Amino acid sequence: xKFPPATQRTLAEIGAISRFTGRFFSRVGKPxxxxxxxxxxxYMIGNRSLGLVAITGFILGLVMTIQSRPTMAQFGAEDxxxxxxxxxxxxxxxPVVIALICAGKIGSGIGAELGSMxxxxxIDAMEVSGTNPFKYLVVTRVWAxxxxxxxxxxxxxxVSLYGSYxxxxxxxxxxxxLFTQQVVDSLVFSDVLPAFIKTFFFGFAIGIxxxxxxxxxxxxxxxxxxxxxxxxxxxxxxVFILDLLAVQLTDLLGLT
Amino acid sequence: xxxPQKNTDREVVLQVRHLYKSFGENHVLRDFSIELFRGxxxxxxxxxxxxxxxxxxxxxxxxxxxxxxxxxxxQQVIGLEKEALDRMRTRxxxxxxxxxxxxxxxxxxxxEFPLRRxxxxxxxxxxxxxxxxxxxxxxxxxxxxxxxxxxxGGMRKRIALARTMILKPEIMLxxxxxxxxxxxxxxxxxxxxxxxxxxxKTSSIIISHDxxxxxxxxxxxALLVEGRCFATGSYDELQIHPDPAVxxxxx
Numbered sequence: 001x002k003f004p005p006a007t008q009r010t011l012a013e014i015g016a017i018s019r020f021t022g023r024f025f026s027r028v029g030k031p032x033x034x035x036x037x038x039x040x041x042x043y044m045i046g047n048r049s050l051g052l053v054a055i056t057g058f059i060l061g062l063v064m065t066i067q068s069r070p071t072m073a074q075f076g077a078e079d080x081x082x083x084x085x086x087x088x089x090x091x092x093x094x095p096v097v098i099a100l101i102c103a104g105k106i107g108s109g110i111g112a113e114l115g116s117m118x119x120x121x122x123i124d125a126m127e128v129s130g131t132n133p134f135k136y137l138v139v140t141r142v143w144a145x146x147x148x149x150x151x152x153x154x155x156x157x158x159v160s161l162y163g164s165y166x167x168x169x170x171x172x173x174x175x176x177x178l179f180t181q182q183v184v185d186s187l188v189f190s191d192v193l194p195a196f197i198k199t200f201f202f203g204f205a206i207g208i209x210x211x212x213x214x215x216x217x218x219x220x221x222x223x224x225x226x227x228x229x230x231x232x233x234x235x236x237x238x239v240f241i242l243d244l245l246a247v248q249l250t251d252l253l254g255l256t
Numbered sequence: 257x258x259x260p261q262k263n264t265d266r267e268v269v270l271q272v273r274h275l276y277k278s279f280g281e282n283h284v285l286r287d288f289s290i291e292l293f294r295g296x297x298x299x300x301x302x303x304x305x306x307x308x309x310x311x312x313x314x315x316x317x318x319x320x321x322x323x324x325x326x327x328x329x330x331q332q333v334i335g336l337e338k339e340a341l342d343r344m345r346t347r348x349x350x351x352x353x354x355x356x357x358x359x360x361x362x363x364x365x366x367x368e369f370p371l372r373r374x375x376x377x378x379x380x381x382x383x384x385x386x387x388x389x390x391x392x393x394x395x396x397x398x399x400x401x402x403x404x405x406x407x408x409g410g411m412r413k414r415i416a417l418a419r420t421m422i423l424k425p426e427i428m429l430x431x432x433x434x435x436x437x438x439x440x441x442x443x444x445x446x447x448x449x450x451x452x453x454x455x456x457k458t459s460s461i462i463i464s465h466d467x468x469x470x471x472x473x474x475x476x477x478a479l480l481v482e483g484r485c486f487a488t489g490s491y492d493e494l495q496i497h498p499d500p501a502v503x504x505x506x507x
């Protein structure tokens with residue numbers, strides 16, 4: 001059977017990313033561990049995305065609340081706005097939107113950084129000076145994104161709920177205590193846990209795809225741009241695919 | 257130019273025999289053989305894209321040739337285990353064409369980087385001394401806290417050389433050390449190459465097509481044509497070589 005060239009390229013790409021991921025898992029447990037670089041990456045990835053994630057989350061909560069008010073009002077269910085917005089943000093919209101923002105910010109950053117290191121022979125220079133570049137650059141970054149994206153999502157969820165609280169108060173009066181009470185009451189364990197777990201996978205996908213694109217880039221400076229661009233596109237797509245899988249899985253396990 | 261010495265009775269530190277390397281249909285090295293003697297500067301001369309850089313990347317183990325032998329200090333490089341390869345690399349320095357300074361690190365951190373792995377038994381003050389010594393040898397001790405982006409092209413080349421020399425390698429591989437530099441800066445780099453040869457007693461392979469660099473630094477010149485070592489000899493010998501494929505470089 002012969003596939004058209006575009007399909008062949010896509011399949012080859014999927015294969016290459018899978019092999020790269022396999023390489024990550026074969027290296028991840030072996031010493032030596034680049035602890036210092038890992039913490040530096042956590043700081044860079046987490047801290048530098050904080051502002052962007054906060055603004056996005058805040059607007060998200062605010063807008064969702066304002067948009068859902070007319071519909072809820074038709075049913076006389078304005079009291080339910082905090083619960084509804086809370087569930088939709090924490091279960092679905094918060095993780096996905098923040099993961100997409102991170103794919104844009106972190107994925108492109110990693111793609112461009114490793115891409116330029118690759119084309120200016122910096123990765124070769126590390127290899128020659130006795131430091132395993134895969135461990136130093138890739139393993140640390142993938143760990144950092146895997147752990148930092150969930151933290152950023154949790155942070156954004158809180159900011160988002162605060163935005164929602166302000167929006168509720170634009171047309172009425174609700175105390176922060178009551179708002180919080182309504183949100184917390186409506187949430188159950190099976191809302192929070194699957195949403196929390198999937199963010200680790202989002203973080204991992206963003207890290208591994210950004211690193212793959214950068215680490216394997218070529219064709220000089222043009223390749224760097226290409227690496228950054230395709231890192232964002234592929235990891236954004238991957239976030240949606242993983243989300244689909246996560247939703248199916250939680251549905252199958254009856255965690256709805 | 258340096259006086260060529262007699263090749264007899266001299267210790268061979270690096271030997272390449274019948275090396276083959278191709279990229280797809282592009283056969284870059286075809287039966288390439290060469291020897292490097294202790295203490296000499298050997299320039300490998302060839303057209304752009306003729307596989308000069310490929311040769312020294314095979315020697316340092318960044319590229320894997322299809323066939324042939326590479327011996328560094330009587331040790332076979334091809335098929336070497338990671339640990340042994342790392343040990344070999346402490347004795348062989350590589351100066352990259354693009355310098356390959358780590359953009360995200362200061363000059364000091366760049367110089368300390370090779371010591372992360374190979375100088376772990378050294379104390380902080382010893383590391384500091386090594387960094388300062390390396391920087392003083394290239395005449396740039398004041399740049400220690402600058403970022404690579406703040407340096408000029410010639411300065412970057414010198415820092416890259418300092419970073420390579422910090423492990424005091426016995427063999428140096430220079431990948432087009434003067435490409436993209438102005439004539440005066442090139443001259444400074446050439447002086448440094450001779451200084452390195454003199455101070456550290458290194459044996460060097462210099463990849464170049466800059467004839468000024470070749471004449472100034474070479475004890476011996478090897479000509480790479482069509483993937484083979486076409487001719488070797490001193491600069492003057494090759495200049496009057498009857499074959500136009502050889503003397504064409506010197507016009």
